[in-house]
Amino acid sequence: MSSRDREPAGAIEEITAQQWRAAELIWDYHQLGHELRTCDAAIALGSHDLGVATVTVELYAAGWFPLVVFSGGNSRTTRQRFPRGEAVHYREHAIELGMPATAILIEQQAANTGENITLSRALLAAQDIRPRRVLLICKPYAQRRAFATCARVWPAVDIVCVSEPLGFADYVLSIGDAKLVVDMLVGDLQRVIDYPELGFMVPQDVPAAVRTAYDQLVAAGFDSRLVS
Incomplete structure (x- = not known):
């Protein structure tokens, strides 16, 4: 059913x-129904939903990207659930599920989707990583917003946007x-x-x-x- x-x-x-x-x-x-393609890096957008970190681990294990930025500080919907910040809790959860720490960067200041993208882009550039294709990983209902935001603030990059496959x-x-x-x-x-x-x-x-x-x-x- x-x-x-x-x-x-x-x-x-x-x-x-x-x-x-x-x-x-x-x-x-x-x-959005984007088809998965191999990407140069992933950005996992922080939120109240730990499933974003879970599916990130699954996608990494399947070989779709070599490195992820977990991005996010706190908001009114996450402060109590993730007191150390969304990105920190995502990283801890991913490592518990077997993802190597060497494949994870964290960005802890972003307070909205635009900052998720721009601050993660700067963090990657600081590591001399300039991806041509980025995998955006987010909550299922945030796909369209994440894609439209990234297309505005990072127009040169090819965007693939995915989330947990849940109805x-x-x-x-x-x-x-x-x-x-x-x-x-x-x-x-x-x-x-x-x-x-x-x-x-x-x-x-x-x-x-x-x-x-x-x-x-x-x-x-x-x-x-x-x-x-």
């Missing part, structure tokens, strides 16, 4: 079936909080819509159905991750 055919236990108590379908439509939009329902189960996940989906979509005019991302087409789903969820109160 696919994630489209089922909803996590307890999810209906938090969101309605209609809201679930709207959220899943936005989830699907955020997926919406399975991701909600892994996080354990349906409303939080939907809030995050909505927040990321707001940035995809609004940030190109601010110069933070390249513009991307947003289908009318996705915009309608976004408006419905904002009106229903899934707005804790919106920016003013």
